[in-house]
Amino acid sequence: MRLAVLVPGGSGQLGRDLVNTAGPETEVIAPSSAELDVTATGQVIAAVGELAERAAAAGAVPVVINAAAYTAVDAAESDEARAFAVNVDGPRVLAAACTSRRVPLIHISTDYVFPGDGDRPYAVDDALGPRNAYGRTKAAGEDAVLGSGASAWVVRTSWVYGKTGANFVETIRRLESERDQLSVVDDQVGAPTWSADLARGLWELAEAVASGRGPAGKVLHCTGGGETSWYGFARAIFEEIGADPERVKPCTTEEFPRPAPRPAYSLLSNASWQDAGLTPLRNWREALHAYVTAS
Template sequence: MRILVCGANGQVGRELVERAANFGLTAIGRDRQQLDITRSEQIERDLQQFQPQMIINAAAYTHVDNAEKDEQQAYAINRDGPRNLAAAAARAGVPLLHLSTDYVFCGEGDRPCREDDHTAPTGVYGASKLAGEQAIAEQLPEHLILRTSWVYGLHGHNFVKTMLRLGAERDSLGVVSDQVGGPTEAGNIAGVLLWLARHYAREGSLAWGLYHYSGAPACSWYDFAEEIFRQAEALGLLARRPQVRPIATSDYPTPARRPAWSVLDCSRLHAQYGISQRDWRRDLADVLERLARHEQPAARASLA
């Protein structure tokens, strides 16, 4: 089965393209320069050229703080783009799998957020992603939206790579300890989407709708950073661990408000397909080991 992957240069998009063959699938990866999802005519062109049996959208405007001042662009990519994809998919008779985010919630609560919980995004990024979900649902019944959280991985910019850089530069740093969520490795997200795509290829359908998927157990950014440094030191990615101080969100003001509670209830995906949450600490170990193997000598020196 041929899959058109939008956003193929992103964290999850790259993993989708690299791993598709392991699932017996053919991924046609398109980055923004090749396919701008805000341009309907480009979508139609690619559907006619490649004739995919499914679209997976990993393209998104993900600069959370920049979205506050670049609202028009955030909505163009996160709302209008998914609407264009869903409308084109409906005309072509193919399904759409789409990635969304924990930022659709307000971040208040003390239990994992379910798919049917009230949404109340606190910033432009979350609001634009929620609008994208709604646009897809209005255009295309055969869709599956996968919300995830705290994405990190081998490719692109993410919290793990930022901590490695800061850990190499500083003896100590403060990390927010009052925001809680589930770190989720990009390759693992790609694996879930590709498993679902293979299931569709074999069965001809999926239980369409909204699902949650994230790593476990829940932790704070501070906990996440401590584990990154512990593992990185053991692998030799860092010569020594920096001292990490827990700080409050109020001590690190940002243009966009982050959800204090980003823990997702992933039981629906498990009940429907038997897909379980993975331990993010094990996935982190895999990412750091891959970084340790592939770092060039000059790059390793800069982390020492």
């Protein structure tokens, strides 16, 4: 099956990996935020319209995978209006344009929509309760997409890292060369997810959607397998780059205050992904080894 896919946010971690992992029968249009501002209604309508026309001309099925997002968690605390524009208004406009052109939409969301006070992995239908501005805007963005009438799916993921832009793995790599010792919080638990693995999972979902086999559930969780803390993640990164993990020391969230409060436990259950017949992502530790080896 031929696909024609528009990926707003195409220059980000996930956007670039969607481009890099696309199959030979897939045409990917991946504009950066400078090329396609999802908050600009006219630009979005034009981009989705062009996608639909190109797909029709090529005998392909059009799909939109929205990788555009305001992800600066701490900055969002003092710039919530901008975060709202990108994370809520943008998806709302995209969903409306997709509805008009009958183009299915896959929208990416986050574990931060949950409060983080649980003791088991969050299921897709658990009550939301974001603790920070970023999480609030992403939760509202989900509502905008799911309430739009579009043929749409929301995919929540967590702790994403990749080769493009700032992320935890690259930050730890840099700090390892700059400091003798690092203190990293050990009381926040989640699942690291390599953006390349997530991209492959999204392509599997996109193909199912395009063939009319889209999951009945409109919200899915897709993360790396297993769980760890940021401290455990940092130690693993040290091990992978050949540094002594004993140089990484645990600390509490209280000892490392940030402008935006973080959920203590934001592990997502991937049962919805597997129940939809989609391939689970590999364990986070295996993925980290592959990422470091390839970079």
